[in-house]
Amino acid sequence: MEELSWVTVPTPLPTGPMRFAVTPVGVAAASYAGESVAGLHAGAPECTEARVVDLVENRIRGYFEGRRRELELPIDWRLTTGPHRTVLGRLWSDVGWGKTITYGELAALSGVFEEVSEPGAAARTVGQMMGANPLALLVPCHRVVAAAGIGGFGGGPRGMETKRWLLTLEGVLPPTLDWDGPTG
The missing domain is CATH 1.10.10.10 (Winged helix-like DNA-binding domain superfamily/Winged helix DNA-binding domain)
Structure with a gap:
């Protein structure tokens, strides 16, 4: 998958932080506790694009804090058919x-x-x-x-x-x- 990177977000979940695979289209995958996602290279780098990291972190944090009911993150559906x-x-x-x-x-x-x-x-x-x-x-x-x-x-x-x-x-x-x- 081209231009894949990961955003790791702390959560209050029993499984700990979540990881979100992001592409230029949107979030292509998400996993609890660092679980692997079929079809993705787990060794892809952490995302360094501040705008993307901030968007994902803020939406996820808002959800877990009870301030946001919809994540409203763009989704890259390519891993589903x-x-x-x-x-x-x-x-x-x-x-x-x-x-x-x-x-x-x-x-x-x-x-x-x-x-x-x-x-x-x-x-x-x-x-x-x-x-x-x-x-x-x-x-x-x-x-x-x-x-x-x-x-x-x-x-x-x-x-x-x-x-x-x-x-x-x-x-x-x-x-x-x-x-x-x-x-x-």
Whole structure:
């Protein structure tokens, strides 16, 4: 990927800082805790373009401080194609702050699984797609939940803590006594 660089932003998440792969088009990928993103060279340099770094840092900081409900960062969709791109696009455009959607509902909303007749197959596929979302947080896979619970999230126990933290920040889940998010 030409002209790829990374912006690392501290976060209050249980997974720590996030990394955002930026290109001249926009953010091409985001990862929690330095996780690798398929199709990207992890050794790309940190971004030195002050305008880009400031934009990403300020939008992400505003979100985690509870001052911003939409990140409004330009997205470079090049790491998504076909049905995966369609599903992520619907999630990005239709499921805003404080809302959730089930895996099955997102499958139906996307329209890409109309030929699938096996019960649960489309929902399971959407779950796999969420696990392969290269644009974590920007395309809010944390808002996709199971029909009977919170569902899964990559990264094992820390990943589930992160999903709970994000859903608490957005008001979907009530804060626990030990939650360390913004209070206002």
